Amino acid sequence: FVKDSPNSASAASEAQPAAESKDFQLSNKTQRYLLTLARQRITAATQGQSWQLQAPELAEVQQPGAVFVTLHKEKRLRGCIGTTRAAYPLYQAVAELAYAAAFEDSRFPQVTAAELPALDIEISVLSPLQPISSADAIIPGKHGVVVRRGGRSGLFLPQVWEQLPVKEDFLGYLCAEKAGLPPDAWKDSGTTLYIFTVFSFTE
Known part of the structure; x- marks a missing residue:
């Protein structure tokens, strides 16, 4: 069983063509x-x-x-x-x-x-990961984000927006703390960003 650690996320093989994620639910x-x-x-x-x-x-x-x-x-x-x-x-x-x-x-x-x-x-x-061409497509509070450059990658679930509500801070921490990249790596043309939504539930 292949797992992503808290500090990495493989995004290439499962990415879908860019399109807005459809909301979904489970019974x-x-x-x-x-x-x-x-x-x-x-x-x-x-x-x-x-x-x-x-x-x-x-x-x-x-x-x-x-x-x-x-x-x-x-x-x-x-x-x-x-x-x-x-x-x-x-x-x-x-x-x-x-x-x-x-x-x-x-x-x-x-x-x-x-x-x-x-x-x-x-x-x-x-939801399936969707590559985006610009961070402008990221909706705070809704989208989770994967950042990937070279052999490094990291993921934040949408829940992280509660602690980091400012997009620049969210992406900076994602790059630095999760992917081990410079905080502004998300601005680099050599960095790929993916968005996704989640359906979350708890006890």
Whole structure:
């Protein structure tokens, strides 16, 4: 299973022709199923229980999906791992990424069983990435952004606009903190920008 770390995002192969993303949603039943699945996966791992993923009957979750799983504890980030590649069924991606967010995010210690009651799970399903020719196409508060130049890349989900509401700051931090590029690299003609939208839901 190929995952994007919090500091990188592969964007070339899954990018779509430039066009405005269409808003999309998942049913309440599907949201509940995916959130329950994510919590069950993390709980089983913290308690050393065996885990076997069963294919569900819900059609929505059997389609390939690009998704991020974010963990918060007392409103503070506790882990976040995702993928921009819609290469696996959504239910499988959520289960794998929930585990990765809890145990493989190098910024945090592994989640313990004692933390589970205070842990909040958020799932963000991504639209296809769309290359843009100018940052003018980015709508603050709506679009997530991927920046890519050479072998370096980084991704911010739309939720990051809450902390960085000014576009220049958002893009500068994305370049410097996530992609390891100069803060103004997003202005360079050799840098490629991609936008996407997300459908996010939480417990």
